[in-house]
Amino acid sequence: MAQGGGRVQRAAVIGCGTVGASWAALFLVHGLDVTATDPAEGAEERLRAFVEGARAQLAGFGLTGSGRLRFVPRVPEALDGAEFVQENAPETEALKRALLAEIDRLLPPQVLVASSTSALLRSAIVADCARPERVLVAHPFNPPHLVPLVEIVAGDAATAARAAAFYRGLGRRPVILRREMPGHIANRLASALYREAVNLVAEGVASVADIDAALCHGPGLRWAAMGPHMTYHLGGGAGGIAHYLAHLGPSQERRWASLGNPALTPEVQAAIVAGVAEEAAGLSVAELEARRDRALVGILKARETVAPDPAQDGTAEE
Amino acid sequence: MAQGGGRVQRAAVIGCGTVGASWAALFLVHGLDVTATDPAEGAEERLRAFVEGARAQLAGFGLTGSGRLRFVPRVPEALDGAEFVQENAPETEALKRALLAEIDRLLPPQVLVASSTSALLRSAIVADCARPERVLVAHPFNPPHLVPLVEIVAGDAATAARAAAFYRGLGRRPVILRREMPGHIANRLASALYREAVNLVAEGVASVADIDAALCHGPGLRWAAMGPHMTYHLGGGAGGIAHYLAHLGPSQERRWASLGNPALTPEVQAAIVAGVAEEAAGLSVAELEARRDRALVGILKARETVAPDPAQDGTAEE
Known part of the structure; x- marks a missing residue:
């Protein structure tokens, strides 16, 4: 190019x-x-x-x-x-x-x-x-x-x-992107998830550390290999996403209606800050960043992703 | 026990x-x-x-x-x-x-x-x-x-x-969990994210494959190493989550207000099914599952996570 x-x-x-x-x-x-x-x-x-x-x-x-x-x-x-x-x-x-x-x-x-x-x-x-x-x-x-x-x-x-x-x-x-959107794609997905993560803190369902663990030892782990649509495609069994949507679409819609709509009040912010401090267990942001980078390097070297990568045939190359 | x-x-x-x-x-x-x-x-x-x-x-x-x-x-x-x-x-x-x-x-x-x-x-x-x-x-x-x-x-x-x-x-x-919630923790987080992933399809912002890729090559990759609260802790720089919430909390709340609330109409379902078929590129659900499992094995062997794991000191062991 x-x-x-x-x-x-x-x-x-x-x-x-x-x-x-x-x-x-x-x-x-x-x-x-x-x-x-x-x-x-x-x-x-x-x-x-x-x-x-x-x-x-x-x-x-x-x-x-x-x-x-x-x-x-x-x-x-x-x-x-x-x-x-x-x-x-x-x-x-x-x-x-x-x-x-x-x-x-x-x-x-x-x-x-x-x-x-x-x-x-x-x-x-x-x-x-x-x-x-x-x-x-x-x-x-x-x-x-x-x-x-x-x-x-x-x-x-x-x-x-x-x-x-x-x-x-x-x-x-x-x-x-086919058209612009505030937050593009990934930060919108992240923000949607974070809203519920904050809601679970606000509702006292689990500790900040356990909410984080529930993501990175569960769906977050899978999402390093495949996105949400492909995840539900596999969730539909042999019938795939069509079967999933036909049978479990209504329960997804009910779940969506049950999700929280929290406000970042001073109390909720304080609970998050205290919970993150407990999760960090004394490690500084710089130390946590170094851990993140080591983790990312390890995952990137090891992983393959589920969806075939789109053609890298260079046709877009100038 | x-x-x-x-x-x-x-x-x-x-x-x-x-x-x-x-x-x-x-x-x-x-x-x-x-x-x-x-x-x-x-x-x-x-x-x-x-x-x-x-x-x-x-x-x-x-x-x-x-x-x-x-x-x-x-x-x-x-x-x-x-x-x-x-x-x-x-x-x-x-x-x-x-x-x-x-x-x-x-x-x-x-x-x-x-x-x-x-x-x-x-x-x-x-x-x-x-x-x-x-x-x-x-x-x-x-x-x-x-x-x-x-x-x-x-x-x-x-x-x-x-x-x-x-x-x-x-x-x-x-x-x-400190108290029961429909969908527990992880499926609520996943459902919240999926709502926006469906919204982005319904709004025509990107293909299903690109929305999936945006997750698994972006925040999903990071979430295999750390959860959402810790992610924003690192997003706050040296000031951590307290700094993040004080400075970017209001923009998170604005983003939350801008997220979509799609319905799984027949048209939206058809767009998702067609997009997933394109992403799967001819691979069967069984083949995609085998890829998923290989990916998970690779990631699990390689990864460390950011937050220190809670004490595995056996005190809860009976």
């Missing part, structure tokens, strides 16, 4: 918090040169430290590409020569909107500009771009150098396909 | 569909003798075939116990000498209620009787038991010989602890 049909050799990473730093690491181990920028105090040091740690994790997957990392003080320098841009600025609509318009203005028209935005809509953040058709949402899941999902919202199918090919080349699993 | 402080040597499995057969396999590879019964035509052959396959899977975990499997025609013979009973009859309240009353009447009072019920409430199904306090819900996730979760609903804490110790001895991860 990118200019003249060649592969991207050089990417710009705009904004180097957790998400941007993780993208940078992924690009680098796939051999891309990365030029990064972030206005925060100490951003370069944090970026380099993160990349060093992530490189070590990714080496375990045989990903040892030696892209070169440069950190520059301002956006225009970061864009100089960039063939792909990943923007990871704070989730403020006005800020993203102005930043994407600036990036769009500075770059040749064939370069794709991808925003990692989680909470904002593409239509809103491209509003001031002169060439909005090359600006897309490519939302990863934390940490993007390990979690394969990239949710793509683009202005047209051809742009979505170009971006998907780029991310597929980095070992990611792009998913293309 | 069980009689006189000894360990369970002999379990009865009442009902040998998918769930019962999977429990039987788990018990056998942990060295328990199993006496099983099921009134269905061909039940013994299906049970023995399932157990043979499951034994091969579990041997990969070093679980090679050689419990003896006996199949008997009726419930009273299955209970003869049983030190633990796992009941897996169809999910019909009247049937379970009568069956549990019969089991309760035939067994010495110290033997625990666990129902695998997914959809029914303990209070309803123990209603005709003379000694309801020893009858509990112990709900597994399919397939129970691989997925560790067991959700326990008991009449008192001592019974819950005895049952939890039994399942922990089989490598399961018991979770004890």
